[in-house]
Amino acid sequence: xxxxxxxxxxxxxxxxxxxxxxxxxxxxxxxxxxxxxxxxxxxxxxxxxxxxxxxxxxxxxxxxxxxxxxxxxxxxxxxxxxxxxxxxxxxxxxxxxxxxxxxxxxxxxxxxxxxxxxxxxxxxxxxxxxxxxxxxxxxxxxxxxxxxxxxxxxxxxxx
Amino acid sequence: xxxxxxxxxxxxxxxxxxxxxxxxxxxxxxxxxxxxxxxxxxxxxxxxxxxxxxxxxxxxxxxxxxxxxxxxxxxxxxxxxxxxxxxxxxxxxxxxxxxxxxxxxxxxxxxxxxxxxxxxxxxxxxxxxxxxxxxxxxxxxxxxxxxxxxxxxxxxxxx
Amino acid sequence: xxxxxxxxxxxxxxxxxxxxxxxxxxxxxxxxxxxxxxxxxxxxxxxxxxxxxxxxxxxxxxxxxxxxxxxxxxxxxxxxxxxxxxxxxxxxxxxxxxxxxxxxxxxxxxxxxxxxxxxxxxxxxxxxxxxxxxxxxxxxxxxxxxxxxxxxxxxxxxx
Amino acid sequence: xxxxxxxxxxxxxxxxxxxxxxxxxxxxxxxxxxxxxxxxxxxxxxxxxxxxxxxxxxxxxxxxxxxxxxxxxxxxxxxxxxxxxxxxxxxxxxxxxxxxxxxxxxxxxxxxxxxxxxxxxxxxxxxxxxxxxxxxxxxxxxxxxxxxxxxxxxxxxxx
Numbered sequence: 001x002x003x004x005x006x007x008x009x010x011x012x013x014x015x016x017x018x019x020x021x022x023x024x025x026x027x028x029x030x031x032x033x034x035x036x037x038x039x040x041x042x043x044x045x046x047x048x049x050x051x052x053x054x055x056x057x058x059x060x061x062x063x064x065x066x067x068x069x070x071x072x073x074x075x076x077x078x079x080x081x082x083x084x085x086x087x088x089x090x091x092x093x094x095x096x097x098x099x100x101x102x103x104x105x106x107x108x109x110x111x112x113x114x115x116x117x118x119x120x121x122x123x124x125x126x127x128x129x130x131x132x133x134x135x136x137x138x139x140x141x142x143x144x145x146x147x148x149x150x151x152x153x154x155x156x157x158x159x
Numbered sequence: 160x161x162x163x164x165x166x167x168x169x170x171x172x173x174x175x176x177x178x179x180x181x182x183x184x185x186x187x188x189x190x191x192x193x194x195x196x197x198x199x200x201x202x203x204x205x206x207x208x209x210x211x212x213x214x215x216x217x218x219x220x221x222x223x224x225x226x227x228x229x230x231x232x233x234x235x236x237x238x239x240x241x242x243x244x245x246x247x248x249x250x251x252x253x254x255x256x257x258x259x260x261x262x263x264x265x266x267x268x269x270x271x272x273x274x275x276x277x278x279x280x281x282x283x284x285x286x287x288x289x290x291x292x293x294x295x296x297x298x299x300x301x302x303x304x305x306x307x308x309x310x311x312x313x314x315x316x317x318x
Numbered sequence: 319x320x321x322x323x324x325x326x327x328x329x330x331x332x333x334x335x336x337x338x339x340x341x342x343x344x345x346x347x348x349x350x351x352x353x354x355x356x357x358x359x360x361x362x363x364x365x366x367x368x369x370x371x372x373x374x375x376x377x378x379x380x381x382x383x384x385x386x387x388x389x390x391x392x393x394x395x396x397x398x399x400x401x402x403x404x405x406x407x408x409x410x411x412x413x414x415x416x417x418x419x420x421x422x423x424x425x426x427x428x429x430x431x432x433x434x435x436x437x438x439x440x441x442x443x444x445x446x447x448x449x450x451x452x453x454x455x456x457x458x459x460x461x462x463x464x465x466x467x468x469x470x471x472x473x474x475x476x477x
Numbered sequence: 478x479x480x481x482x483x484x485x486x487x488x489x490x491x492x493x494x495x496x497x498x499x500x501x502x503x504x505x506x507x508x509x510x511x512x513x514x515x516x517x518x519x520x521x522x523x524x525x526x527x528x529x530x531x532x533x534x535x536x537x538x539x540x541x542x543x544x545x546x547x548x549x550x551x552x553x554x555x556x557x558x559x560x561x562x563x564x565x566x567x568x569x570x571x572x573x574x575x576x577x578x579x580x581x582x583x584x585x586x587x588x589x590x591x592x593x594x595x596x597x598x599x600x601x602x603x604x605x606x607x608x609x610x611x612x613x614x615x616x617x618x619x620x621x622x623x624x625x626x627x628x629x630x631x632x633x634x635x636x
Contacts, residue, residue, distance in 0.1 A: 060391045061390050065391060070384040072378070080600065097260060102261065106424060112585075115596075117596045119594045122557040222587070225543050228541075232538065279434050280401075286427070415606070420604075443572070460574070
């Protein structure tokens with residue numbers, strides 16, 4: 001089984017809603033075992049248990065929330081042990097042009113530094129799924145596509 | 160008079176339309192002299208003539224078009240002579256999450272390296288105006304706000 | 319008097335040492351009043367008191383430390399009130415290619431979103447001063463140049 | 478055989494030297510067929526022939542040279558056909574803090590948008606190998622490590 005963690009921070013619920021759609025899409029791919037948890041439920045040692053780690057954030061000042069960054073900073077105790085795992089990110093913002101893309105890239109940078117493997121998507125949102133406020137049909141479709149993409153690659157490499 | 164250059168590359172016309180709105184808004188600020196030109200009309204020596212240089216691009220693979228990058232690369236012959244001028248950027252893309260933010264930041268990086276001064280906006284699109292396809296009311300309002308912001312700062316510092 | 323805040327997070331002391339050099343250089347510019355404080359000493363309301371806010375960070379996973387991000391997230395309570403102030407950033411990392419540039423750009427993104435004004439430098443490190451480990455002569459010279467650049471612009475605009 | 482393309486732009490020769498070291502290291506991995514070409518020798522249709530596409534650039538104004546961007550822009554005619562291939566990037570700059578990291582990330586952004594898969598490295602330079610001027614021992618070791626990393630993953634996925 002390919003083990004996938006989707007973790008997120010959410011105050012208003014938009015990022016959580018994206019996480020749930022990604023979770024549901026990833027579960028539809030055979031051979032996956034998917035966990036979806038708020039970031040404060042994830043212990044840094046848990047990161048070792050998964051083949052893929054997907055992180056979602058609301059956009060605060062153009063990048064991830066401090067709560068997300070805290071777990072990433074703490075994960076230094078396992079530096080190099082996450083290498084080879086699959087990574088990916090998603091984000092929700094208040095507005096178009098509101099920092100979604102840069103927030104996702106900042107999470108991807110951290111995953112690359114951990115030695116993780118990041119799949120892009122030629123058809124999806126450029127760096128990972130984005131939502132402007134509450135996920136609309138477009139954002140929901142992006143989350144579904146992303147969940148399947150991550151799950152299929154994780155199964156291919158770890159299943 | 161504060162001299163402002165707005166230059167852009169545009170195939171489909173969306174970035175041009177943004178440029179025209181920014182131009183019109185900047186002209187409404189007293190004491191400004193505004194030039195709006197396609198990038199292939201701008202000679203590298205022209206860059207020395209302006210107090211502010213605003214650059215617009217469609218998003219190609221997450222960043223500025225090669226045509227824009229070409230002028231920026233050529234501008235190395237005037238390196239350090241653009242220092243202290245005002246900079247700014249805007250972009251149009253096909254989709255939400257389609258690279259607008261990263262394209263704008265890549266132009267801003269080049270302007271910072273030239274020693275230019277970049278004003279942010281607490282109310283506008285996060286890094287500069289973005290349009291998804293043809294500018295809608297939201298994008299047009301962002302362009303107007305941006306044109307005035309740039310013009311006012313240029314007048315304050317150079318007028 | 320132009321009021322400048324230099325704030326930083328530092329565990330090993332390298333970022334602190336950069337901060338002290340920037341502080342010293344900024345003080346040498348006439349008409350400045352310079353405060354240099356660790357990030358945990360800065361209350362979010364303090365940010366309103368300064369004309370320039372310079373932020374330094376060690377690089378953790380390609381971007382600013384969570385401790386820095388926390389203050390930035392908290393500063394949302396004053397959103398739009400920091401507009402027009404001068405911003406800038408500096409960073410120290412363990413290695414060349416170790417994330418200094420991206421960490422600085424991530425702080426600059428936050429400052430732009432606050433509506434702050436960011437001066438680049440045609441001669442300095444590309445986005446702000448960087449140090450690889452303990453500041454060497456090169457890094458110290460960059461910090462001095464940066465401190466003066468920020469101070470002079472702040473005096474020009476607010477002095 | 479896993480087919481790997483290393484392509485680069487180089488005026489002074491530093492980026493070329495990095496490319497040659499990466500080429501040599503990749504060749505040492507069994508089951509690889511490695512091509513190393515200047516960017517102007519690569520036809521856009523050639524991109525379809527490889528399982529991995531690695532791109533190197535000198536840093537011009539914080540990002541890739543216009544010559545590199547030109548090929549990337551032209552590659553839109555094969556959009557979605559490069560999906561699933563391995564990507565990666567490297568860069569040389571004149572100075573520490575001279576834009577290497579941001580140039581590499583800008584190439585990675587383009588590769589992600591093509592749907593390519595980007596492996597990070599927990600021990601290497603944060604986003605890809607960087608050289609300050611002519612590659613020194615540190616930079617050469619980074620290039621070797623990177624060449625092997627890319628080659629091994631390409632063999633694993635396509636060999």
